[in-house]
Amino acid sequence: MRHLPRWPGPSLRDLPVMVRRFLRWYGAGPLHLLTMAGCFALAGYAAAELLPNNAVGIPVWFVGAVIGHDLILMPLYTLADRSVLVVFRHRPPNLPAVPWINYLRVPVALSGLLLLIWFPLIFRLPTRFPVTTTLSLDPYLWHWLAVTGALFLLSATAFALRLGAVRRGTRKRRTPGPGSAGAPGDVTPDPPGPPEPPGLPASRLEL
Amino acid sequence: MKSRLASRLAALMSSPPPPGPTRRSFWRSPVRGPWLTSVFGLVLLVSIPVMFVTGLLSYAAYNPDLSPVNDETPGKGLLGFYLFSWPTHPIWLYRLNQGVHVTLGLVLVPILLFKLWSVLPKLFEWPPLRSPAHALERLSLLALVGGAVFEFVTGILNIQTWYKFPGSFYPLHFYGGWVFIAGLVVHTTLKVPVMIRALRSRSLIAELRTDLARTRPEPPDAGYLAPVAPAEPTISRRGVLAFAGAGSALIALLSVGQSLGGPLRWTALLAPHGQDVSGPDDFQVNQTAASAGITESETGTAWQLTLGGETGAGTAPMVLNRAGLLRMEQYTASLPIACVEGWSTDNQAWAGVRLRDLARLAGITRPSSVLVQSLERGGAFSQVVLSAGQIMDPLSLLALRVNGADLTPDHGYPARVIVPASPGVHCTKWVASLTFRD
Numbered sequence: 001m002r003h004l005p006r007w008p009g010p011s012l013r014d015l016p017v018m019v020r021r022f023l024r025w026y027g028a029g030p031l032h033l034l035t036m037a038g039c040f041a042l043a044g045y046a047a048a049e050l051l052p053n054n055a056v057g058i059p060v061w062f063v064g065a066v067i068g069h070d071l072i073l074m075p076l077y078t079l080a081d082r083s084v085l086v087v088f089r090h091r092p093p094n095l096p097a098v099p100w101i102n103y104l105r106v107p108v109a110l111s112g113l114l115l116l117i118w119f120p121l122i123f124r125l126p127t128r129f130p131v132t133t134t135l136s137l138d139p140y141l142w143h144w145l146a147v148t149g150a151l152f153l154l155s156a157t158a159f160a161l162r163l164g165a166v167r168r169g170t171r172k173r174r175t176p177g178p179g180s181a182g183a184p185g186d187v188t189p190d191p192p193g194p195p196e197p198p199g200l201p202a203s204r205l206e207l
Numbered sequence: 208m209k210s211r212l213a214s215r216l217a218a219l220m221s222s223p224p225p226p227g228p229t230r231r232s233f234w235r236s237p238v239r240g241p242w243l244t245s246v247f248g249l250v251l252l253v254s255i256p257v258m259f260v261t262g263l264l265s266y267a268a269y270n271p272d273l274s275p276v277n278d279e280t281p282g283k284g285l286l287g288f289y290l291f292s293w294p295t296h297p298i299w300l301y302r303l304n305q306g307v308h309v310t311l312g313l314v315l316v317p318i319l320l321f322k323l324w325s326v327l328p329k330l331f332e333w334p335p336l337r338s339p340a341h342a343l344e345r346l347s348l349l350a351l352v353g354g355a356v357f358e359f360v361t362g363i364l365n366i367q368t369w370y371k372f373p374g375s376f377y378p379l380h381f382y383g384g385w386v387f388i389a390g391l392v393v394h395t396t397l398k399v400p401v402m403i404r405a406l407r408s409r410s411l412i413a414e415l416r417t418d419l420a421r422t423r424p425e426p427p428d429a430g431y432l433a434p435v436a437p438a439e440p441t442i443s444r445r446g447v448l449a450f451a452g453a454g455s456a457l458i459a460l461l462s463v464g465q466s467l468g469g470p471l472r473w474t475a476l477l478a479p480h481g482q483d484v485s486g487p488d489d490f491q492v493n494q495t496a497a498s499a500g501i502t503e504s505e506t507g508t509a510w511q512l513t514l515g516g517e518t519g520a521g522t523a524p525m526v527l528n529r530a531g532l533l534r535m536e537q538y539t540a541s542l543p544i545a546c547v548e549g550w551s552t553d554n555q556a557w558a559g560v561r562l563r564d565l566a567r568l569a570g571i572t573r574p575s576s577v578l579v580q581s582l583e584r585g586g587a588f589s590q591v592v593l594s595a596g597q598i599m600d601p602l603s604l605l606a607l608r609v610n611g612a613d614l615t616p617d618h619g620y621p622a623r624v625i626v627p628a629s630p631g632v633h634c635t636k637w638v639a640s641l642t643f644r645d
Contacts, residue, residue: 027338032397036343039393043350046385049282050378057373062349065356069323070330085441099419101441106450113317113454114461118477120369129368132498133491134617135482143476147461 077112081105098166103159107151114144224333231431234328237440238447240425240433241405242414246448247322248402254315255391261308262384265547268293268301268630273576274592277633279377286385295600298554298627302545305630306466309549312362313462317454319355321447325432332431347393354387366548367479375587401430419443465550468543480550488610490544490552493631496616499583501637503616506582510621512605515642516569525569529621532607535560535568540602546631557625559606562598562641571643574598578642579624579635588632593624598643602627605638 015023015030026033051058085101120126121140129137224230271278272290294300336342361383365376372379409425422444424437442450464475475481480491496506511526539558545551566574576592583589597603603626607614614620619636626634 025338026340028340032340035393035396036340036347039347039350039389040343042392043347043386043389045284046286046382046389049280049284049286050382050386052282053374053378053382058379061360061373062353062357065353065360066349069356070327070352074324074327099441102446102450105442106453109450110454110457113320113458114477117313117316117363117458118367120364120367121477121479126367126369128498129479132368132494133480134484134495135480135491139482140477143461147457147476 077109098159098162100159103155103162107148107155110151111144111148114147118144220334220336222334228328228331229333229335231328231427231434232436233331234434235436235438236434237422237424237437238442238444239325239328241401241428241430242409242425243444243447244322244325244432245402245405246411247318247325247451248398249406250318251315251322252395252399252402254311254318258308258312258315259384259388261304261311262380263289264304265301265308265630266381267291268304268628269633270592270594270597273594274578276578276590276592279375279587280381282378283381286382292594292596293628295597295603295627295629298542298602299545300628301630302466302543302551302628305545305547305549306463306551309362309366310459310463310466312359314455314459316359316363316458317451319359321451323352329431344393344397347390350386350390351394352390354383354390357383358387368548415445415448417443417445419446468551468553478550479548480546488612489615490555490618491546491550492617493546493548494636496620496637499581499586499589499637501582501616506616506621506637512622512638513640513642514565514569515640516566516571517642517644529607532560532605532622535564537607538601538604540604540606540625540627542602542625542627544631544634556610557604557606558608559604559622559625561601562593562603562605562624562626563601565605565641566598566643569641569643571645574643574645576644578640578644579638580640580642581635582637582639588635591633591635593626593629593633597626597629600627605641 023030084104115122118140121129121137122144123141124137126137129135227233267290269277269279270293271280271283272287275281336345358380361372361376361380364370364372365380370376419440419442422440424440425433427433427435460474461476462478462481464471464473465478465480472481472483484491511528512532513524513526515524537558538561539556541554541556543552543554562577566572566577573595575595577598578590578592580590604624605622606619606625607622609618614623619638622638623636624634624638
């Protein structure tokens with residue numbers, strides 16, 4: 001009963017002993033049980049019509065959707081992100097103190113996002129598409145590559161501007177740290193923030 | 208035996224979490240936390256109902272209750288409780304509805320991905336099951352997460368005409384949507400109080416002013432989201448919001464042109480119908496004469512329209528050729544083509560005979576419906592039933608010409624139906640017969 005959420009409605013004390021005992025075993029209030037019953041009734045009603053379409057394929061898709069996203073896609077991109085951070089951490093710190101990871105992370109992720117959505121068109125998988133629409137399947141790969149190129153170009157420009165701003169900033173005021181280091185959107189120099197709080201590991205600033 | 212199993216299970220549940228993702232210290236992202244999750248949750252809480260309503264409206268637009276011919280999900284039962292006779296005005300109603308449904312769905316992909324990323328530690332919470340109530344909550348997540356991904360994937364594959372999902376799109380997306388909504392209702396009921404509390408815990412304005420250097424993790428919460436052993440931040444919380452927003456904006460920018468049409472169509476560089484079709488007066492199609500198996504011998508001089516009127520007294524079919532139709536009073540209607548897949552065209556200048564005039568010619572002044580049959584054989588939409596309101600609308604035509612020229616074979620020559628605010632697949636091409644009912 002530790003995590004028992006508070007529910008509006010009659011207090012548990014007003015209920016008969018049997019009901020109270022049941023709810024203690026159940027682990028939540030009567031409205032919780034009612035909501036759950038309603039949800040599973042509706043989901044079950046819809047599933048009863050959904051499943052006959054393909055009694056094997058559809059459950060596989062539902063469970064596969066969860067596994068494919070939570071246990072495959074997400075660990076993969078997390079691993080990729082961490083790997084890049086680790087690999088470049090061991091490089092000699094010959095760059096000025098600007099956090100660089102987001103200038104790589106953002107274009108890669110946005111390009112990957114477009115690929116995730118449009119891969120059937122990009123890889124020309126719907127072979128009937130040209131026959132039914134009179135449109136060609138050829139441009140999508142080039143469009144995706146061009147957009148990817150533009151994203152990297154934009155990101156590189158933003159990074160160069162940021163580097164320049166930081167260099168000018170450090171030359172101007174030697175004592176404070178390299179100003180505010182912000183999100184990928186922070187292309188324009190921020191208003192001069194307070195000096196870098198002490199105790200931040202140098203590795204982050206140098207990379 | 209049973210009690211030993213139960214006690215062992217109880218011991219497992221009360222034991223400390225095994226090493227790995229079930230330990231909170233495994234999750235180190237310093238930006239994960241209830242506030243960030245709640246921001247994404249709020250965006251979805253506002254947007255998903257729009258997706259749901261536009262989806263239900265899109266289904267209503269097929270007038271599934273009018274005839275079994277129109278119904279792609281005949282077993283819907285109570286789930287069709289809301290159906291109504293689909294209107295013909297405003298003429299851009301279906302165009303707007305589907306443009307919103309598809310474009311918003313695409314735009315929500317990064318928001319959904321960030322939301323799921325932000326709550327991943329919850330999947331591994333320990334103990335995995337605290338009580339029967341908790342077990343039911345976790346089971347409902349299969350409807351929620353499985354349903355969400357299922358709906359997004361089937362929708363996104365369908366608009367690219369890559370039909371790799373396990374069945375016909377309509378029942379899958381329709382019933383799948385209801386399963387998803389069932390999961391969402393539970394999730395919303397349980398989490399809205401948590402969300403409101405989390406949103407109040409930090410000021411959005413303050414977060415938008417907090418740069419990376421000043422980003423501190425949210426304090427560890429009972430909800431398992433914020434890290435107990437956070438790593439050094441590499442992105443600020445406003446950076447995460449900008450990241451997701453940039454993803455949504457990019458997707459919108461590269462796809463909305465296929466629904467806006469006109470001079471903006473080319474901007475849809477990554478959307479199925481972002482390419483211009485050849486010819487200044489030409490426009491997009493989703494079924495060509497070749498793909499529908501329509502041959503020139505069927506549409507040439509031999510073509511005849513069979514006009515039937517089913518009255519109580521019996522049937523009285525008559526035939527009309529194209530020249531005969533052209534001799535009838537011609538009307539023009541400026542109407543778009545709007546597809547369930549979200550793309551649409553600008554208004555095209557259609558010319559032809561009004562459906563209401565054809566009904567009268569068939570001997571029926573107050574038709575209740577018309578069965579439109581195409582020369583196309585087979586195919587889910589080779590025949591359709593239109594409602595009384597759709598027949599009687601003065602803009603509803605059996606079109607013979609478009610944009611000042613005869614229909615091309617791909618646009619339905621010799622004759623096609625065009626009805627305002629109706630899904631494209633209900634504007635039947637290569638019409639062979641019209642059977643009006645009293």
